[in-house]
Amino acid sequence: MTASVARVLLVVILGLAPWLGCAAGSGYVWISDLPAADRRAPSDPVVRPGDTLSVVVRQQATLSGDFPVQDDGRYTQPLVGHIPVEGLTPKQVQERLAAQLVGIVQEPRVSVAISVPRPPRVAVTGEVATPGRYELHPGDGLLHAIAMAGGLTEFGRADRVFVLRQQPRPLRVRFDYEALAQGDVHGRSFELRDGDVVLVE
Known part of the structure; x- marks a missing residue:
């Protein structure tokens, strides 16, 4: 063995x-x-390490994109840093990111989806x-x-x-x-x- x-x-x-x-x-x-x-x-899957998240921040192309979830359950969001997302639904990630963007983006409007599930x-x-x-x-x-x-x-x-x-x-x-x-x-x-x-x- x-x-x-x-x-x-x-x-x-x-x-x-x-x-x-x-x-x-x-x-x-x-x-x-x-x-x-x-x-x-x-029907509402949760985020896992190895997934890829599709993040869209309205009218903020530099903050949008596809981001991999690392082994530690976090992904790296431009201007924000590492955000823990393991075990959250995409909607919960969306709400967490929107809260993190307050003060960085005026009235942040965010959508998050699992684009490539592990x-x-x-x-x-x-x-x-x-x-x-x-x-x-x-x-x-x-x-x-x-x-x-x-x-x-x-x-x-x-x-x-x-x-x-x-x-x-x-x-x-x-x-x-x-x-x-x-x-x-x-x-x-x-x-x-x-x-x-x-x-x-």
Whole structure:
């Protein structure tokens, strides 16, 4: 095992720590019982490191442009400096920037959008061939995430596949791998989100 892979696995294990105490218990909800709103990605996404923000300050071309969000969750706004934006919606970033521009621009009118979102990343661990972190692309679901990790090992239980999520609230969703492979409508409608952990027991 290489040092980089070992570091990835350590991060995944530490991230799972809050869940390990209930791994064998009943602290989960079956995907068929999960409300539809929790299966879909949020309609108002938040800013993450790696995103690119499109900022438009009305009649201020030098303050407008596309700006990358750095690993520390901030982006650099001309004449303002570093602005923390991680975890904020574009509207919240817009309001924060407008407040920062008071005194610099007369009656600042600002619009902010995520022009280039960073692909969501999920961790796949447990009884899979190649545990690690993987980037998802539009349309990639739980089956694809497991496939990227090499599929279930011979010890993996098809009926004990979980997705662990901490935001906006702790959630532990159980799936049946074989039902997913056969086109289960509930499982197919479930959208993985950035930071999710896929655990196969």
